[in-house]
Amino acid sequence: MPTTMLDARDRDLIAARDRELPISAEHVSQASRPSALRITDLRVACLDKVPFKSTIIRIETNQGLVGWGEVRDQASATYALMLKSRIIGENPCNLDRILRKIRQFGGHGRLGGGVSGVEMALMDLAGKAYGVPAYALMGGQFRDRIKCYADTPGERDPHRMAERLKGRLDAGYTMLKMDVGVDLLDEVPNALVGQSGAMIDRFTPHPFTALQISQAGVDHLVDYVRTVRAEVGYDVPIAVDHIGHVDLKSCIRIAQALEPFGLAWLEDLIPWQYTEQWKKLTDSTTTPTATGEDIYLAEGFRPLLDAGAVDVVHPDPATAGGLVETKRIGDLAEEYGVPMALHLAASPVATMACVQIAAATYNFLALEHHGADVEYWSDLVLGFDGPIIAGGYIQVPDKPGLGFDDVNLDLMRECLDQSNPIFFDDSSVWDSDVALDRTWG
Template sequence: MSATQTPVLSEENVSTGSRPSQLRITDLKIANLVGVPFRSSIIRLETNQGLVGYGEVRDGASAAYALMLKSRIVGENPCNLDKIFRKIKQFGFHGRQGGGVCGIEMALMDLAGKAYGVPAYALIGGQFRDKVRCYADTPSEQTASAMGQRLVGRRELGYTMLKMDIGINLLKDIPGTVIAHEGALADYDTMHPFTGIQVTQKGVETLAAYVAEVRSIVGYDIALAADHFGHIALDSCIRIGRALEPYTLAWIEDLIPWQFTDQWRQLTEAVAVPTCTGEDVYLTENFKPLLDAGAIRVVHPDPATSGGIAETKRLGDYAEDKGIAMALHMAASPIATMASVHLAAATHNFLALEHHAADVEFWNELVTGLPGPIIADGYIQVPETPGLGFEGINEELFAQHLDPKAPVLFEDTAFWDGEYANDRLWS
């Protein structure tokens, strides 16, 4: 080429697989899975350029929480992450009701990362770590010996942090340990301060002895948290917390509902064990009362409820300013798990990510393009590939684990195309 010739730009020499400014969402479809470890609805966002993004509605939530948003996001450019989130966040709420908004946000992050050719963590500020520590949740065992042995099994897999379920379910058949009227122990719809359940001194001592035996089996050189204490009121929580102080627990979790900020503050001030809550809170603004009051020592959002990746990153930054670490609750397939990995990689005060599927044999095979196993020696390597980091889903395996009530894989959702309301919140 001579010095006077103008270079010719040709699409033959550049990748045109994605034109971010022209990318548009064309469809939203759902696959309802069971046993992954619980029931989860997998979101697939399709686009006019062939890119596909995946997200996940939180365990136990309704797929309708996402489907009702289809007509509000089709036609949008998924790279406009904040714009779309602001448009749809009014349709989320606490607990599982945040699942639709959050699952869509994960899928948007997957699409935007793929469109720009960067990992999702790059969209929220870059990474602080290249591998993410996981903690293994372990459901309750009736005897401390059995619980200890299960935890040892987790430790042998390489986990450096563990969590066990303990609480009044362990006391129900031991006379003199719990004061409760008929049906109260099985009443999960009544909030803790209103059940009237009391744990006696014998009950407190029984739980403390249980934890002591577990600690003697698993050792004192590994982090161990505790969850699922039951629907008991503040006084019993304080007495249990004080009795567990000698066993150096990483935290005691969700003893009372997150809404009762002052009760959490009283509990935190009364015990020398870190307190932890947050898995059912939606949006940073609703965490602020707990954080501003110094009512907890560890904030524990579930990104599938708290607002997805970017919103939970904002929460982590706010908690850091208050001197509070952020762990992540998670009971999901590898899709929401990998969304949480990118969030954890980009959050400075991150502590650990829950893994609730250590006993699900096929869990690693649900997605493709990740190292196997996904969790190695208790850590997940942060992927450098675009979006959430996996190549795709294992459709054959998905089909084997579809909810029998919704047995079609990514069924057509045209029914939701015409969903409409005047969504404006002002006149």
């Protein structure tokens, strides 16, 4: 096209192109170059009462970006620190590459806490590097607010439990959970067969404790739940946890007896790995069943799903492997027509990681909140105008990474675990912890 036919704007663009002016590096932000991002340090802080003992992970980079994660409640900080030498110098945006190196150091229960917490921090960093929320790195957003269900620890008096649950409703929660099980029976005559309540063994799997519940015990639990339902009402979903270490037949009797009360689910009645027992339990009752908080990686859920042995998968992202792996669990369960709820007992750091998962997972039900009685809980992170949970929901933030601006160091220092007072101390002793990690010859 002849130059005379170009408008002024086109002529200016061509002139600029022809000049080929170099762009000075001093005018380009060096804090958002994902390809050059490298991990330089990993440190931890050991806290308590947030709501339980918990380890906060801080991963630092050469560009000044910081990623935050959290080891699962009541797990060892060592589970995260031992991974430091395996990730220093890596680009946190290469998430799959790093996880293929460190996944072998995780395991079921609290053993998954290190890998899962580090993955949270990596996702926080990757989101910040690319300037997007972590949910965008997992395929995008299905919902803009996340339903929370409030956990309420056990009360021997059902009227007191009902009072506490009604307090949760007054705070705006639309789903609840309470503890109902053998801990309510140790003072009830003839309720337990095989052991006294004081001798209940927490470290022996349920089938091997020789502990059974009698008809008197079942009747007591039925009366308890009936009283709670009468006072709280039937219009709110209530899940039940902490039945206790009793055998399969006792679990079946309890599940069947509680059917009239329309419970949302019965959780972790028996260890998750006994697939056939879960199948028998689930087939025996119309009360939904849920398990999964101690399962590490999606592959651990497949036997339960293949067998149709559970009605709700219930991973804890702080055990399951972090954000991406928990999203995989949800997607896997969706193929079987099974919904996913998220177990959690954590500070706002892991909670906001769960918010990202919930936003990105199609078959998500609700996220557990275990800190409803911790007044300062929302203040542990910065970047919210009010409480993180409002009206029983968390609004999904559009900020990069996990969605909060920073952690509240002063408040976290006040929550320091006095039995293990580490507060982002120098961790260079872990820099040279190397071994032949390869799992093949």
